Amino acid sequence: MKPILKGILGGIVGFAIGVILLMLIRVLFGLPAWSTEPAATVGYLFGLIGWLLGVGVWDYWARGWLGRPNKPYTTTGWRRYFDFDTDHKVIGVQYGVTLVLLFLLAGLLAMVMRYELMRPGRDIINSAVYNRIMSMHGTSMVFVAVAAIMGAFGNYVMPIMIGADDMAYPRLNALSYWFVPPVAIALLIAAFTGGFDTGWTGYPPLVEVTKLGALFYALAFFTIGFASILGAVNILTTAITMRAPGLSWGRLPIFVWSIIGTAILSLLLTQFIALSMILVILDRVGGFGFFDPSQGGAPILYQHIFWFYSHPAVYVMILPAFGIALEIISHFSRKPLFAYKWAVAGMLGVVFLSIIVWAHHMFTSSMTEKLLIPFMISTELISVPTGMVFLAALGTIWRGKLRLDTPMLFALGVIFNFLLGGITGVFLSDVPVDVHLQDTYFVVAHFHYTIVGGGIFGLFAGIYYWFPKVTGRMYNEKLGKLHFWWMIIGFTLTFIPMFWLGINGMNRRIADYSPELGGVNMFVSLMAFFLGASFIVFVYNMVVSWVWGEEAVANPWNATTLEWMTPSPPPHHNFPATPEVVGDPYGYGIPGALHARVGPAPSVASD
Amino acid sequence: MSSSVDAHAAPHAARYPRLYINRLGFWLFIFSESMLFAGLLASRFYLLGLYRPPELSQTLGLLITVLLLLSSLTAYLAEAAIVHGDRRSFLRNTLYTMVLGTIFLIGVAFEWNAAFTHFPPSSPFGTVFFAMTGMHALHVLSGIFLLGLIYYNGRRGAYGPDDPWPPEGVVKYWHFVDVVWVFFYAALYLVS
Numbered sequence: 001m002k003p004i005l006k007g008i009l010g011g012i013v014g015f016a017i018g019v020i021l022l023m024l025i026r027v028l029f030g031l032p033a034w035s036t037e038p039a040a041t042v043g044y045l046f047g048l049i050g051w052l053l054g055v056g057v058w059d060y061w062a063r064g065w066l067g068r069p070n071k072p073y074t075t076t077g078w079r080r081y082f083d084f085d086t087d088h089k090v091i092g093v094q095y096g097v098t099l100v101l102l103f104l105l106a107g108l109l110a111m112v113m114r115y116e117l118m119r120p121g122r123d124i125i126n127s128a129v130y131n132r133i134m135s136m137h138g139t140s141m142v143f144v145a146v147a148a149i150m151g152a153f154g155n156y157v158m159p160i161m162i163g164a165d166d167m168a169y170p171r172l173n174a175l176s177y178w179f180v181p182p183v184a185i186a187l188l189i190a191a192f193t194g195g196f197d198t199g200w201t202g203y204p205p206l207v208e209v210t211k212l213g214a215l216f217y218a219l220a221f222f223t224i225g226f227a228s229i230l231g232a233v234n235i236l237t238t239a240i241t242m243r244a245p246g247l248s249w250g251r252l253p254i255f256v257w258s259i260i261g262t263a264i265l266s267l268l269l270t271q272f273i274a275l276s277m278i279l280v281i282l283d284r285v286g287g288f289g290f291f292d293p294s295q296g297g298a299p300i301l302y303q304h305i306f307w308f309y310s311h312p313a314v315y316v317m318i319l320p321a322f323g324i325a326l327e328i329i330s331h332f333s334r335k336p337l338f339a340y341k342w343a344v345a346g347m348l349g350v351v352f353l354s355i356i357v358w359a360h361h362m363f364t365s366s367m368t369e370k371l372l373i374p375f376m377i378s379t380e381l382i383s384v385p386t387g388m389v390f391l392a393a394l395g396t397i398w399r400g401k402l403r404l405d406t407p408m409l410f411a412l413g414v415i416f417n418f419l420l421g422g423i424t425g426v427f428l429s430d431v432p433v434d435v436h437l438q439d440t441y442f443v444v445a446h447f448h449y450t451i452v453g454g455g456i457f458g459l460f461a462g463i464y465y466w467f468p469k470v471t472g473r474m475y476n477e478k479l480g481k482l483h484f485w486w487m488i489i490g491f492t493l494t495f496i497p498m499f500w501l502g503i504n505g506m507n508r509r510i511a512d513y514s515p516e517l518g519g520v521n522m523f524v525s526l527m528a529f530f531l532g533a534s535f536i537v538f539v540y541n542m543v544v545s546w547v548w549g550e551e552a553v554a555n556p557w558n559a560t561t562l563e564w565m566t567p568s569p570p571p572h573h574n575f576p577a578t579p580e581v582v583g584d585p586y587g588y589g590i591p592g593a594l595h596a597r598v599g600p601a602p603s604v605a606s607d
Numbered sequence: 608m609s610s611s612v613d614a615h616a617a618p619h620a621a622r623y624p625r626l627y628i629n630r631l632g633f634w635l636f637i638f639s640e641s642m643l644f645a646g647l648l649a650s651r652f653y654l655l656g657l658y659r660p661p662e663l664s665q666t667l668g669l670l671i672t673v674l675l676l677l678s679s680l681t682a683y684l685a686e687a688a689i690v691h692g693d694r695r696s697f698l699r700n701t702l703y704t705m706v707l708g709t710i711f712l713i714g715v716a717f718e719w720n721a722a723f724t725h726f727p728p729s730s731p732f733g734t735v736f737f738a739m740t741g742m743h744a745l746h747v748l749s750g751i752f753l754l755g756l757i758y759y760n761g762r763r764g765a766y767g768p769d770d771p772w773p774p775e776g777v778v779k780y781w782h783f784v785d786v787v788w789v790f791f792y793a794a795l796y797l798v799s
Contacts, residue, residue, distance in 0.1 A: 066759070067763050287729050289733075295729055295731065
């Protein structure tokens with residue numbers, strides 16, 4: 001706990017130094033010493049540096065730069081989770097727990113929104129508050145969807161799956177997690193400084209003229225972007241250089257491939273969200289004119305930069321879920337992954353195509369008409385590589401010996417939900433249809449079908465699948481199944497009617513709607529509460545099982561990949577000796593097939 | 608940077624030498640950073656096309672560009688020296704690089720001083736000019752800071768043919784910042 005206190009102290013000192021420095025400079029240039037927005041920006045950035053130095057960078061890292069011995073923390077037990085710990089397993093759990101908590105909080109905000117939308121007209125909150133709640137829900141959930149699977153399982157499972165003892169840069173890994181608390185603080189400050197009412201997309205000119213909260217929205221987004229770039233560097237380097245002997249590219253488990261594809265997208269494109277936020281801050285705080293037409297700027301430029309990252313970002317959210325789903329489907333169908341190479345090609349195809357489709361978010365933005373058709377075609381093209389991933393899943397299920405445990409149910413849920421999400425995406429990529437459906441609940445339903453139905457179901461599939469590995473205890477299977485059926489029924493009944501609402505003209509991001517849509521909205525709200533209640537089962541199951549659950553064996557699923565060849569939970573450096581990979585990861589139904597050997601080979605042992 | 612000091616040393620050897628891992632991660636990060644600058648370049652042409660104000664001081668621009676390119680040469684000499692174990696030359700050239708970098712920053716400050724009167728940040732060209740040069744100057748500043756670190760440690764006897772990575776990484780970062788300036792210089796001073 002001491003590092004966190006040091007971090008908070010560092011943050012406060014950093015904030016003070018930043019503000020004082022800025023005031024001195026302003027006085028030097030003959031400006032009034034105090035100005036809120038510049039002070040907030042500079043103070044936040046210095047505070048961020050101070051927090052990072054205090055929480056562990058100084059003790060564990062920067063002392064070495066100055067030629068002094070580092071002072072790594074040596075805490076044990078549960079306290080490690082509150083330390084600047086460099087074990088990738090600790091960091092994975094830190095990410096997972098933090099983001100699931102954020103997910104539940106942002107879910108509560110959705111409940112408030114649905115309560116307001118139960119009946120037409122105003123009920124409990126005015127439209128300004130509604131806008132803020134909607135924006136906070138969207139922004140937080142986007143953070144969750146971008147970082148949850150990558151942060152939790154990309155950190156925890158991926159290195160074990162490739163037989164590594166840790167990430168390539170353990171300290172950088174810890175650093176990128178400790179960027180997350182400042183994000184939460186910035187969002188909290190945003191909520192208490194008037195909030196922001198721009199939605200999660202933060203379009204100018206609104207984001208530049210609205211309350212102080214919007215500035216903290218931009219700073220939070222910038223911070224999490226920085227963390228995800230550092231994470232992507234680490235994950236890619238690890239996947240390339242830390243693979244166990246014999247683990248060639250053709251033998252990589254499909255989940256590792258999905259993480260690699262995701263990391264490529266994060267690495268290359270997250271800079272653009274950072275850039276769009278920097279430009280917004282410059283406009284707001286420094287009086288620049290990037291997005292202000294009266295100063296020669298162009299609001300459309302923001303949308304180009306923003307979506308150049310944020311469309312690929314939806315694949316950052318969904319690709320790891322595909323990876324988890326395919327992984328689980330193969331193990332639980334007791335069959336080798338069908339068309340492994342095509343599935344990999346499909347994932348990489350999604351990665352590359354997703355970079356050239358961003359402007360389909362801007363069909364109604366008055367951008368050049370010449371761009372409409374090319375972007376429509378490239379967007380529709382993306383269903384081809386996605387289809388390859390789907391066929392791999394279906395081909396694996398085909399005539400498999402299915403074990404319908406909770407992880408498998410969630411994995412099948414990913415496939416089922418994303419099919420609907422994907423098909424409705426084809427409608428939206430079609431320019432004439434999009435002009436009609438733009439900014440309606442059809443978009444809301446489509447987006448939730450892909451990101452919740454795909455990404456979040458994938459997250460839960462992963463949580464249940466690796467829960468015994470991470471905690472060393474088994475969750476309650478009955479409660480797990482109850483959670484799945486409760487969640488998927490609530491989810492379907494919440495979001496299917498939203499397609500209808502959208503077609504019938506219900507606008508998104510507005511606290512009110514025309515009275516004749518009242519009945520369906522009442523139904524949707526009730527189902528949303530039903531869906532929200534399903535997570536009580538989940539939280540209960542997780543907490544109780546983590547503390548009192550029965551001890552899990554090393555390989556409860558009889559799966560073949562490397563993370564199941566080490567005890568649950570794995571020891572400090574994962575394996576007693578470097579594992580040696582000798583075959584394909586999914587050798588089901590093949591006599592004598594073996595993925596890897598851990599420990600010395602028998603011939604050596606007999607010497 | 609200080610890869611040699613790691614309390615969590617691996618119990619079983621990695622497949623690749625640490626130097627290789629560091630280089631790979633470094634290049635991935637540079638790849639990512641170049642996207643940030645590419646975005647700024649694209650914004651410049653999106654907003655202004657090929658417009659360039661006549662008030663821009665060509666002499667000063669050319670001068671600081673030459674100085675920055677020269678600093679790449681001294682940075683290279685510093686790296687080559689430490690790889691061959693010549694500590695004195697390493698320290699001398701690192702110092703030259705830092706001095707040249709600082710002069711570059713002073714030159715940028717002079718440019719900003721003039722720019723405030725001709726095209727302040729609130730004007731179309733000023734918006735682009737201050738954002739691009741500012742973002743680049745921030746990277747130069749961080750580069751000087753890193754050079755200062757390796758100078759400090761080099762004086763205390765760190766690095767050598769067996770431990771070349773921190774100087775190598777810093778010098779490569781410095782080269783990257785220079786290459787970015789070559790593009791920015793062309794986009795701000797030369798197009799029309």
